[in-house]
Amino acid sequence: MAKIIALANQKGGVGKTTSTINIAACLAIAEKKTLLIDLDPQGNASVGLGIDKELHEDRNIYHVIIGQSELKDAIYDTELPFLKICPADGNLIGAEIELVSEMAREQKLKNAFATVADDYDYILIDCPPSLGLLTLNALNAANKYIVPLQTEYYAMEGFAQLQNTIRLVRSSLNPQLEMEGVLLTMFDARTSLHKQVSEEMRNAFGDKVFKTVIPRNVKLSESPSFGKPIILYDIESKGSEAYLNVAKEIIMKDRVQAPSEIKEYGFEEIPEIPEELLVAAKEKQETNQTQTLN
Numbered sequence: 001m002a003k004i005i006a007l008a009n010q011k012g013g014v015g016k017t018t019s020t021i022n023i024a025a026c027l028a029i030a031e032k033k034t035l036l037i038d039l040d041p042q043g044n045a046s047v048g049l050g051i052d053k054e055l056h057e058d059r060n061i062y063h064v065i066i067g068q069s070e071l072k073d074a075i076y077d078t079e080l081p082f083l084k085i086c087p088a089d090g091n092l093i094g095a096e097i098e099l100v101s102e103m104a105r106e107q108k109l110k111n112a113f114a115t116v117a118d119d120y121d122y123i124l125i126d127c128p129p130s131l132g133l134l135t136l137n138a139l140n141a142a143n144k145y146i147v148p149l150q151t152e153y154y155a156m157e158g159f160a161q162l163q164n165t166i167r168l169v170r171s172s173l174n175p176q177l178e179m180e181g182v183l184l185t186m187f188d189a190r191t192s193l194h195k196q197v198s199e200e201m202r203n204a205f206g207d208k209v210f211k212t213v214i215p216r217n218v219k220l221s222e223s224p225s226f227g228k229p230i231i232l233y234d235i236e237s238k239g240s241e242a243y244l245n246v247a248k249e250i251i252m253k254d255r256v257q258a259p260s261e262i263k264e265y266g267f268e269e270i271p272e273i274p275e276e277l278l279v280a281a282k283e284k285q286e287t288n289q290t291q292t293l294n
């Protein structure tokens, strides 16, 4: 059964999509079978993974949500063998309206997962910047959520609002929903405000805040326009290093939660991302660069 993680924050531009794409890619490179659900009508995650939205306009997450397609028929390959995607396009805006009169309209995504959840280790959902019906579907279908948080003054206010929504979801729809972590994004260690927000979050949420912070890194903002996750665009960038570490933290948390596996491996021997996969990714990236140059 897949671990289903929604990346949610109603605030726009905080790094939800960047984090969803890159965490998913890093899990995939660690040979975890991963499915990315693009649940945002902007379709940024689809484009960022090199998906031509027009090719899939007849079958994508919109058709799944409104019940016109099975999820398994709307899943496509990416450049990484362990990473699949269910893309989105602008039609998804219509789904919120079309579902208004439907029964159990917040259950659509959850129901869709029933037939595919056993095929994956991880399902990551990129939510839109709102707390509407789409995000509600994601939080209802997920067992965990990650909050990407831009380290800035107003971040905490929005965070409190999100926590209220989570409380409502937990009490009325999905009592199992738990926080996987708060992920500090676009971090600049030289800015005192950033350090302050980071300290406040760690005081309030302790080890629920990912140890890894995502630095502001220009490569991370460039890679989507090449349709590539950062590890296939620049494996040696700070952005790659950070997202590989986030994926590692997630994988390790899951190992810690499975006592039988701890006995088997011993804590220090927890498998990390295999070196040969990183080398393979680097080679692939070099080939891509040569192709781009030609």
Ligand SMILES: Nc1ncnc2c1ncn2[C@@H]1O[C@H](COP(=O)(O)OP(=O)(O)OP(=O)(O)O)[C@@H](O)[C@H]1O
Binding pocket: 011, 012, 013, 014, 015, 016, 017, 018, 019, 040, 042, 044, 127, 128, 129, 185, 186, 187, 214, 215, 216, 217, 218, 220, 221, 222, 224
């Ligand atoms: N760590 C980073 N360093 C530099 N640029 C970043 C970083 N993370 C994200 N960005 C850039 O910031 C912008 C917003 O990021 P992103 O699209 O991931 O946010 P979002 O929360 O998904 O936005 P939306 O709410 O619109 O869906 C994008 O242009 C992205 O390339």
Ligand SMILES: [Mg+2]
Binding pocket: 016, 017, 018, 040, 044, 126, 127, 128
């Ligand atoms: Mg986004």
